Amino acid sequence: MQIIDGKKIAGEIKAELKATTERWLREGKRPPHLAAVLVGSDGGSETYVAHKMKACEQTGFQSTLIRFDSRVSENELLERIARLNADEDVDGFIVQLPLPPHIDERKIIETIDPAKDVDGFHPVNAGRMMIGLPCLLPATPAGIMELLRRCRIETAGKRCAVLGRSNIVGKPIAMLMAQKTQSGNATVTICHSRTKDLADVTRQADIIIAAMGQPEMLTADMVKDGAVVIDVGTTRTPSADAKSGWKLKGDVKFDEVAPKCSYITPVPGGVGPMTIVSLLNNTLQAASLKRSSCNS
Numbered sequence: 499m500q501i502i503d504g505k506k507i508a509g510e511i512k513a514e515l516k517a518t519t520e521r522w523l524r525e526g527k528r529p530p531h532l533a534a535v536l537v538g539s540d541g542g543s544e545t546y547v548a549h550k551m552k553a554c555e556q557t558g559f560q561s562t563l564i565r566f567d568s569r570v571s572e573n574e575l576l577e578r579i580a581r582l583n584a585d586e587d588v589d590g591f592i593v594q595l596p597l598p599p600h601i602d603e604r605k606i607i608e609t610i611d612p613a614k615d616v617d618g619f620h621p622v623n624a625g626r627m628m629i630g631l632p633c634l635l636p637a638t639p640a641g642i643m644e645l646l647r648r649c650r651i652e653t654a655g656k657r658c659a660v661l662g663r664s665n666i667v668g669k670p671i672a673m674l675m676a677q678k679t680q681s682g683n684a685t686v687t688i689c690h691s692r693t694k695d696l697a698d699v700t701r702q703a704d705i706i707i708a709a710m711g712q713p714e715m716l717t718a719d720m721v722k723d724g725a726v727v728i729d730v731g732t733t734r735t736p737s738a739d740a741k742s743g744w745k746l747k748g749d750v751k752f753d754e755v756a757p758k759c760s761y762i763t764p765v766p767g768g769v770g771p772m773t774i775v776s777l778l779n780n781t782l783q784a785a786s787l788k789r790s791s792c793n794s
């Protein structure tokens with residue numbers, strides 16, 4: 499059994515990104531620039547955005563954090579997004595989710611210029627991904643695909659169970675795994691809360707990608723020997739041992755599932771760090787495309 503060290507692989511990718519940034523600087527170009535819009539002060543969102551800004555610093559990317567009070571109006575936010583769309587100095591930006599209930603998340607996402615949508619949530623990017631056209635991929639699924647590629651895990655012809663059907667993880671990762679590409683070509687089953695006998699599906703799977711947000715739901719009896727298990731779940735659960743009072747738990751009961759696996763990702767330190775480097779990769783891609791279209 500091999501534990502996939504997402505933190506180490508993400509570190510290698512960051513070093514590659516840093517080398518690219520340094521080359522750009524030597525060539526007299528400015529570094530890629532990622533902006534993040536944060537509304538309110540939700541603890542989880544603060545932490546995620548802080549990690550993204552830190553990763554920019556580590557790779558030499560420029561970063562800008564734009565904060566709004568949680569009472570900001572939808573119009574004010576839309577107006578700021580329009581300015582970011584028009585800002586030549588910003589290559590890509592994200593609006594950290596979730597947003598307060600009085601703001602329509604869909605409307606916000608659809609206002610982002612697809613060429614700057616480095617979270618890959620805009621319908622144009624989702625549609626292009628679906629039909630296999632170049633696009634900005636959603637960060638977490640892109641990170642999972644990169645983990646599989648870098649660990650040389652064979653996907654062609656494998657049975658893959660995706661647990662979860664959200665627009666940001668479940669659906670796109672299922673699509674990428676099924677795509678007719680070298681790192682796809684799997685036979686995919688998508689499961690959700692209405693799936694009957696989930697264990698029957700997971701027991702047949704060579705690759706299980708768990709993205710339910712249900713702590714430790716995937717147990718050893720649900721996994722066949724030699725399976726690859728990718729745990730996307732991250733749920734804060736109360737913990738008396740932790741200084742913060744909580745601990746991150748994945749969807750997989752790691753201690754009992756790991757011995758049965760050929761490969762498994764831990765939580766934390768598996769998919770999470772890959773999500774962040776995928777966001778940087780998308781920013782680099784957005785910056786490169788902008789430059790090539792300016793030069794053509």
Ligand code: NDP
Nearest residue numbers: 638662663664667690691709710711730731732769770773
């Ligand atoms: P959502 O809540 O949007 O989706 C969860 C999905 O899981 C839904 O499709 C739901 O089914 C399904 N589900 C829930 N309970 C069950 C169950 N008992 N059996 C089968 N399916 C079930 O979550 P997200 O996709 O946004 O995130 C999933 C998890 O991944 C979360 O823990 C989140 O924190 C984590 N995450 C981690 C990231 C990282 O970088 N590590 C990035 C993004 C997310 P239905 O559609 O029927 O409701």
